[in-house]
Structure formats: C-alpha cells, structure tokens
Amino acid sequence: MRNLKVMTAYRGTNYHGFQRQENALTVQEVLESNLSKVLNEPVTVTGCSRTDTGVHANMFCFNVKTSSKINCLGFCRGVNGELPEDISILSCEDASPDFHARYDCKGKEYIYKMHCSESKNPFAADLMLHYRRKFDIEAARKAAGYLVGTHDFSSFCADCTNVSTTVRTIYSLKIENSGDSVIMLVKGNGFLYNMIRIIAGTLIDVSEKRIAPDDIPAILAAKDRLRAGRTAMAHGLYLNRVFYSEEELMRDI
Helix, strand or coil: CEEEEEEEEECHHHCCCCCCCCCCCCHHHHHHHHHHHHHCCCCCEEECCCCCCCCEEEEEEEEEEECCCCCHHHHHHHHHHHCCCCEEEEEEEEECCCCCCCCCCCEEEEEEEEEECCCCCCCCCCCCEEECCCCCHHHHHHHHHHHCEEEECHHHCCCCCCCCCCEEEEEEEEEEEECCEEEEEEEECCCCCCHHHHHHHHHHHHHCCCCCHHHHHHHHHHCCHHHCCCCCCHHHEEEEEEECCHHHHHCCC
16 A cells, blocks of 8 residues: 655635534545545545634645555646645655654644735635734734743643643744735644634734733633633634654744
8 A cells, every 4th residue: 555645735615624524524525535536446534634614724734545556746637637626736745654644743834814904805705814903013923922932822722621731832923914914824843722713813812902912921821711812713724834854844943
C-alpha cells in the first residue's frame, strides 16, 4: 500500500467542517467519495485537523493509503476533475508508510479575516467577518503580545474535556491591516477547540474597550472560559499553513 501525503484547500461555507458526520455534509465525505472514484477503491482519508462549520482552509493536509499505481500528477488532475469548485487538491507526494497527517504535524498557522467598515463587502460575505466599527489595532497588538509564549489556554477553550493538557505554545500573533481589512495571523504548536476564534473575539473586545490589554495575563491565569471574550464567527477563520518540520515552523519568528 502507498501512503499519499496530499495538500488541499477548501471554502468551508457549504460544509459542516472537515470531519465526517452522519447527518451533515463535510469536506472529508466529499474527498473520500471522489478519491474513491479516481483510485478505483474505497478509501479513508486522515486529516491534519478538525475545522468547524464554515471555516476555510488555504492549506490542509491529509494522508490516504491506496494500492493504486497512479502517479501524483495524475492523482491531482484526476481528483480535481471530480471535486466541486470549492475544494481543490494542491499537491500530492508519496510519503513513508507510517506518515500520519495529524500526529506528525509540528504546528499550524491560522488567519482570521475582518472587513472593518460600516458598508458590507459583497465579495466577502462568507469569507470575512463584517465588523462595522473601526478596529483599534494598537490596543489589540498590545493584548496579543501577552498571548505569545507557552501558557495554559483553558480560558480560550470552548470544551477542554477531551484533551490531556490545555498548555499550548503560540510562536507569533501578528495583526495586519490594509484599508478596511484586518488580518490576525497566529502560529503555534497546536490549538484547543475554538481557541483561535476566542482569541479573535477577545481582541475584538479589547478593541471595544470591554477588556483592557493588560487584563490578558489575569484572564490566562484564571483558567476560566467566562473570563475571556466572545467567540468570533467561524466564517472569518482559515487554516492557513501546516508544518511538518521544526525548521519550517520556526522560520520568520
């Protein structure tokens, strides 16, 4: 059996996240259905992460085991020919038999996109959070600085019952803006359930002066979800990059 390492991108608007569910359409279900056609055998894909309903991915890795001898270029062309327009195969390569898209992942980078204007952007209705106020970049950057490093992120987790530890490391948290667009980039070794959306929502609350930047250390120390800010809407969130080497992960930090 070959073990293929595949990079894909998808627009999450029409899907209930990545992971297969019994009563809802997911990215995994669509991928498996169309891969099976091209590979001429039923297959199961292993994803690098779960994503929530409406969340997008610029780069998402999965691996799939197959007895097919199709070459990687043929795989990409064949599967892209079957997939709907909102899912795309970016690359494919043969990996070692024990490669696992989730367990071998060294870290991830997420981005959160906001359109900050009284007027909505008709070209980004499901791709950016429409935020009708001016965003206080400097206050948010000050607050973000407290989140960088290794911390217990219990206050930024919607459900911590299924994890062995709530300690995570954020290597960088950058906030950029251009015109009406604000983009938060968060790179870390792993993330808890809804962690990025809660971070984004908390920084929005900082912008609105509901939370002071200097309150962040106390919020972390409290280990209490009720102390952090709102959970930002899912459609502004993207899994941007996944890293499978420490060198690549730590680059530009």
